[in-house]
Amino acid sequence: MRTTTGRCLCGDLTYQFDGEPLWVEYCHCESCRRQTSSAVAIFVGLDTTQFRYTRGKPAGYASSPGVMRSFCARCGSPMSFEAAKWPSEIHLYLGTLSEPATFVPTRHVHIAEKLPWFEVADTLARHAHDGAAPADQSQRLAAPSQI
Ligand SMILES: [Zn+2]
Ligand SMILES: [Zn+2]
Numbered sequence: 057m058r059t060t061t062g063r064c065l066c067g068d069l070t071y072q073f074d075g076e077p078l079w080v081e082y083c084h085c086e087s088c089r090r091q092t093s094s095a096v097a098i099f100v101g102l103d104t105t106q107f108r109y110t111r112g113k114p115a116g117y118a119s120s121p122g123v124m125r126s127f128c129a130r131c132g133s134p135m136s137f138e139a140a141k142w143p144s145e146i147h148l149y150l151g152t153l154s155e156p157a158t159f160v161p162t163r164h165v166h167i168a169e170k171l172p173w174f175e176v177a178d179t180l181a182r183h184a185h186d187g188a189a190p191a192d193q194s195q196r197l198a199a200p201s202q203i
Contacts, residue, residue, distance in 0.1 A: 069135060
């Protein structure tokens with residue numbers, strides 16, 4: 057089983073997780089946009105039993121009822137998202153991974169809140185809201201070979 061490491065920008069927070077993530081996804085919601093100050097956030101979904109901090113403890117901000125967003129109190133790096141509706145999961149921001157290139161997103165969520173100028177030109181599943189709802193196939197682009 058592989059072990060993956062990651063850290064915040066300054067290194068006060070480091071973490072590890074074991075094995076493969078549950079999923080990797082783009083989130084286009086407004087809250088993620090504000091917290092990351094980016095057009096889109098990318099998350100690596102883990103079971104909480106896979107994950108542990110190996111240095112430091114993050115600060116937290118409850119952005120909605122039942123939602124905790126964690127970040128480094130020193131450098132401000134967003135670290136993770138946890139929600140009461142998914143009590144056994146922690147969602148890490150992909151940019152904190154030591155080797156983010158090895159984790160490839162497989163779907164888009166909250167596409168209903170996507171910035172209009174942000175082009176999504178892949179063939180991944182697109183969920184209007186969270187990934188618990190079925191993907192909206194009508195918004196999916198045809199594969200390049202079919203265009
Ligand atoms: Zn830091
Ligand atoms: Zn989001």
